Amino acid sequence: MKVRSTKVPNLVVTEETGVYYARVRVAGKLRWKSLQTKVFSTAKLRLKDEETKMRAGAIGTNEDVGAKLTFEDAFKRYRAAVNADASLKPATKHFRLRSERTLRRTWPELWQRELRRVKSDDCRRWLNDFRNGGAAFTPKRAKTKRRGDSPTTINAAIRFLRAVFNVGVEAGVMYANPADALETVAPRRKLLQLPNRDQFAKLVGEIRAAHSRWGQGPGDMVEGLAYTGARVGEARRMIWAHVDEERGMVTIPGEKTESAPRVNPMTPAFLDLIQRMKERYQPRPIDPIFQVRSVLGSLRVGCEKLGIPKIDHHDLRHLFATTCIESGVDVLVLSKWLGHSDGGALVLRTYGHLRPEHSTRAAKLVDFAPPAG
Incomplete structure (x- = not known):
């Protein structure tokens, strides 16, 4: 994934997705953090706060994270952070973590891969296969296979991917989130057939x-x-x-x-x-x-x-x-x-x-x- 510098120091933008990132050298190590926007003016406003956090060590607490961090390792860190967040309700924690089973079923080889080795094209191939029923499964006590690729399930899995990859971005293991390039699926509108x-x-x-x-x-x-x-x-x-x-x-x-x-x-x-x-x-x-x-x-x-x-x-x-x-x-x-x-x-x-x-x-x-x- 290619990035392009801007006229603002420490502010770069990915050419593929247009998402802005803060790129700051802290203690001799180049660290990256998504600013979660494609708008230049918004990115500038967020950059200063993000630089302060990065230099203050908010992200530098991951010094024990090695360059070979796997998706499994990143998920464990993400899960621990979610469970430790006292501001989240139990139902919210469950919602954020529930796509673990979906990813283990639809992309099993991902879990032992190093984060830095996963590219946007890999994510796109996974999503294309998932959307086209390539990961059909038979639930417990069921007799027939299910595609399991409803818009709700797919979008939740995409959000889960981004969250786990962000662990690597914030730790400086990777400079961009490969799942940022994925487009969510428009939910199917239910045709209501209500009794009169x-x-x-x-x-x-x-x-x-x-x-x-x-x-x-x-x-x-x-x-x-x-x-x-x-x-x-x-x-x-x-x-x-x-x-x-x-x-x-x-x-x-x-x-x-x-x-x-x-x-x-x-x-x-x-x-x-x-x-x-x-x-x-x-x-x-x-x-x-x-x-x-x-x-x-x-x-x-x-x-x-x-x-x-x-x-x-x-x-x-x-x-x-x-x-x-x-x-x-x-x-x-x-x-x-x-x-x-x-x-x-x-x-x-x-x-x-x-x-x-x-x-x-x-x-x-x-x-x-x-x-x-």
């Missing part, structure tokens, strides 16, 4: 009838997810103390993002569900609202019996959002109810399609007739 209101009412009735002997827990959770828009993990953490009937508010203890925990007004349907459940269970404030942790099986069986497209937990969140939009709820308000922090951008991207019958009704409102008179 009549179908959903029948689905709830079917699930409640199927569980009449063993309790109404599955039916309660199906309705609860659809009437609140909570993620299934959030619903599992909801307790009766989170319900304020006097104010008509419910606390949803989200933790996916900083804006995920929220206090929302209860929809009439959810308030009705809560009142029915209280009469049935006589719960304590510390009791969980929902008595089951999953309703996937109930949804699958119910949808099959009714002959409607299969839905899962997250589809019930989609159903809530779609119903809110169809009912005239403002996009910004809905995004806050869902725990988004982007001002409604994700809501517009995800739910702009709505359901066919709603779109048909909306189209009839479009009038091209000239005004009377």
Whole structure:
């Protein structure tokens, strides 16, 4: 990989990717650090801080790292750094490290190679093979092979590669990250096939009838997810103390993002569900609202019996959002109810399609007739 000097001392740019790097000699050793930008003005601003860190020894703590550092060795250092970061939640740590198995399966020979010997072309060949199903595998207890190359899996593996290679870049073993040249894959947009209101009412009735002997827990959770828009993990953490009937508010203890925990007004349907459940269970404030942790099986069986497209937990969140939009709820308000922090951008991207019958009704409102008179 070739680099080109700039008019700014210690600032270089890779000709292949256009990413800027700080190249600083510290204690007689030339060290490299990606500035994570292709914009010259931004790189200049970041360069000074990076030079200070490098000369202060922030990166020089890797003096024990030899030039023959392997990908396996770099991964162990990366894993240790992730696990030692107290600011990261357990789920975040798992997400950052989960692609280890993917890389061991799709590129097994990489792990014992020296980082400095891995080139951008090697990474491209791996990605091309991966994207074209060249690493099919048979999961445990499965009978058929799977490609395992969904956009989510591929993009996570690319981020993992970059993170591990950055260990070598920061240690001065290599001057550029060979995975920087890889392009992520656009995620496939899921075509939502949600039940209409009549179908959903029948689905709830079917699930409640199927569980009449063993309790109404599955039916309660199906309705609860659809009437609140909570993620299934959030619903599992909801307790009766989170319900304020006097104010008509419910606390949803989200933790996916900083804006995920929220206090929302209860929809009439959810308030009705809560009142029915209280009469049935006589719960304590510390009791969980929902008595089951999953309703996937109930949804699958119910949808099959009714002959409607299969839905899962997250589809019930989609159903809530779609119903809110169809009912005239403002996009910004809905995004806050869902725990988004982007001002409604994700809501517009995800739910702009709505359901066919709603779109048909909306189209009839479009009038091209000239005004009377």
